[in-house]
Structures are given as C-alpha cells and as structure tokens.
Amino acid sequence: MKLNLLFLTILFSTLNVFSQTIFEPGYIIKTNGVKVDCLIKNEDWKGSPTTFDYKLEENGEIKTGTLNNVIEFGSVQSFKYLKATVNIDQSNDNINDLTDVRNPEMKEETLFLKTLIEGKASLYYTENDKIKRYFYKLDDGEIEQLIYKRYLATPTKIGVNERYKQQLATTLNCSKLNESSFENLEYKVGKLVKLITNYNNCINSETVVFTKNIQKAKFNLTLRPGVTFSSLSILKSGDERIDFDTNTGIRIGLEAEYVLPFNNGKWSIFIEPTYRNYKSEKEFLYVDFLTIKKTTLITAEYNSIELPLGARHYMFVNQDAAFFLNAAIIVDVAMMDSKVVSSNENGYDLDVDADVAIALGVGFRFKNRYSIEARYHTSRQLLNYDSIDSSYNSFALIAGFNFL
Structure with missing residues (x-):
C-alpha cells in the first residue's frame, strides 16, 4: 500500500507539470489579411488540422485558430499551413475496398494544406485515413491535386492511375528535366520534393523547403x-x-x-x-x-x-x-x-x-x-x-x- 501511495503521489505531481503547454514562435494570417506574430503549439499534424492552438504572448490566453478565422499559419522554415479550397479524390486506397473505377472521385473541400515547398512551383500535402494526397501549384495558378489512384484492373489485378506524371511533365518545362524524370517518378514525398526543387533551381526561382525539419524516426x-x-x-x-x-x-x-x-x-x-x-x-x-x-x-x-x-x-x-x-x-x-x-x-x-x-x-x-x-x-x-x-x-x- 505504501508503494502504491508513493507512486500515485509522484504521478499526480508530475501530471501537474505536464499541464504546462510549450509553444514555439510563429504567425497567423487572419481572414482580413492581417498577419499576427504569436506562439503556436506545434502538434506535428499528420494530416490537415481543423483547429490549432496559439497565444499572443508567453503567459497569454490560449486561442483557437480555425478555417473560419485563419487563412494561413506557420513557423519560419519549420512548418506552414495554407487554407485552400481544392478538389480532392475521395477514393479509398485500402486494398480490400478498391473499385474497378480508374478515374478519381473528386469532391470540393476546404482545408489547411501542409506546405512542403514554396517557389515558382509549390508542393502541398494532406493525409486522411492514412491515404496521402499531394497537390501542386505553378506561379499564381490554382492548387491542383496530383492524381494517383489504385483500382481493380481485373478482379485479381491492381491497376494504377498515374496521371500525376503527365500533370507535372506538361507544366514543369525545364532543360534539366527530361522524359525519364517524370516516367520514373514515384508518388512519394522525397521524390516529389526533389523534382519540384530541381525545377525551381533550373529556372532560378527562390525556394523555401519546409521538409527540412520533418520529424524522423x-x-x-x-x-x-x-x-x-x-x-x-x-x-x-x-x-x-x-x-x-x-x-x-x-x-x-x-x-x-x-x-x-x-x-x-x-x-x-x-x-x-x-x-x-x-x-x-x-x-x-x-x-x-x-x-x-x-x-x-x-x-x-x-x-x-x-x-x-x-x-x-x-x-x-x-x-x-x-x-x-x-x-x-x-x-x-x-x-x-x-x-x-x-x-x-x-x-x-x-x-x-x-x-x-x-x-x-x-x-x-x-x-x-x-x-x-x-x-x-x-x-x-x-x-x-x-x-x-x-x-x-x-x-x-x-x-x-x-x-x-
């Protein structure tokens, strides 16, 4: 009994310390376009957060940022999220739930997209139910999803719609990128970041890479x-x-x-x-x-x-x-x-x-x-x-x- 009481005393004393939240310097941009320096709780979100916590000063009140009151938030070259209304594929990538439909099932959604690269060509990311979706934008154009979809070509064979290769090949025109640069391109963060970075370097575009501080195992x-x-x-x-x-x-x-x-x-x-x-x-x-x-x-x-x-x-x-x-x-x-x-x-x-x-x-x-x-x-x-x-x-x- 004494051991139990000792452990519980230590546990609850420590939990009192845990209740203190640590924030890091960052910023938000409100829907009226005003940029506010603040402290943001970095949760290293796997997908697109719908809310996040921030405060204006160290001992200040904790506030909540949402899609209704914030259009962008981030920390310099650490992370950046951008509010965007995009068409996103609703298809399930679970091997047991694949259909025989080759084309994506697109639906318009508004969400915070994670910025991976920012430059003349920019790359974005979201994840839902462990399904990764990548998006890109060229100059001031619209943000588009890079299409990758698995489907049942036959009842026993899985086919893959790799339209993302064509999307990038037709828009990223540069002498240092050849046909094989796109044909062999995998739908993975490292490969896509490398390609977009090479394109921006090729056209002498200033590039900010937000993947440098991605948490690794x-x-x-x-x-x-x-x-x-x-x-x-x-x-x-x-x-x-x-x-x-x-x-x-x-x-x-x-x-x-x-x-x-x-x-x-x-x-x-x-x-x-x-x-x-x-x-x-x-x-x-x-x-x-x-x-x-x-x-x-x-x-x-x-x-x-x-x-x-x-x-x-x-x-x-x-x-x-x-x-x-x-x-x-x-x-x-x-x-x-x-x-x-x-x-x-x-x-x-x-x-x-x-x-x-x-x-x-x-x-x-x-x-x-x-x-x-x-x-x-x-x-x-x-x-x-x-x-x-x-x-x-x-x-x-x-x-x-x-x-x-």
Missing part, C-alpha cells in the same frame, strides 16, 4: 540500472498468511527505444531485457501432526530476466528536457535459481512461476542522454499452485544513460 539504446523495493506474501490453504519484509534489490536493463516519426517525437515504443532480484526470509510458526507447533525459516528467492514491452509518451519542457509516462507488459523469459524453500517443512519447498504483470512509469529525460524514472509494477502471482495464493509487489527507481 529515432532509435535510442539506453543502459538502465536501478533499485527495486519488493514485497511478497504467501497464503497456503489451512495456514496463516506469510508476509515477507520489503526487500531492496538491484535491477539492470538495456532498453531499445524506437521514437515514432510523428507528433514531434512525443511517442515511442520500447523493449527492455532486465535482470532483477529479490530475496527475503521469514520465520513461520506452523502446526505439525495437528497439535505440535514448530518454527521454520522460509526463504523466498526470485531472480529473473524479465522483458517489459511497452509504449511511452513525452511531454517536452524545452528542447533539452522532457517528462514522460509509459506503460508496459512484463513477462519473465528466464528464471535464475528462483525458489521458495523451508528449513524443515517440505510443504513450503515451492517452485517459482511468475505471472504477467503491468508496469506504469513516470520519469524525466535530459538532453536525450540522461533519464530517471519511478516505475510501479502491479501485483503478480509468483507461485502456480491451486492451494497457494501469492502476491508479489514491486516499485523501482531507475537511472538511464543513452549511448546512441
């Missing part, structure tokens, strides 16, 4: 030693409960973390093979042959390699510091001399067979190098016997050093 490998505070109780049918003292043990883990390439690196998944140990002794008075009372020394030893597999969410204080929350499922992959033994009562010579547990953690990371975490493990059974109930609880303080 990262991989961290962290050494994570720590201490554990663990307790165990055993209740055998017909006997009194044995409550072992809380034991301080060691743990050491090696965590592999994959930071997902969206939402400004706020989400990650991790796996952490960990050695941990617990050992405690307890004298126990039991009845032998119905009437004779005897004392036995029961020793519980639990050493294992456990494997937490979980997800983590970061809340950034600034560029160098972040708090985080994580949750993981824990299974033991190897037992190392784990057992419960009695000095003179065979009924308490038991094998350890641990159940799955859940781990909940809260921590702080600095400069993506150093970290500290408080982690609570839910109660788990250590003994797999029908007549015995066991409850193992633990809490850990973990330090981390990322060496990648």
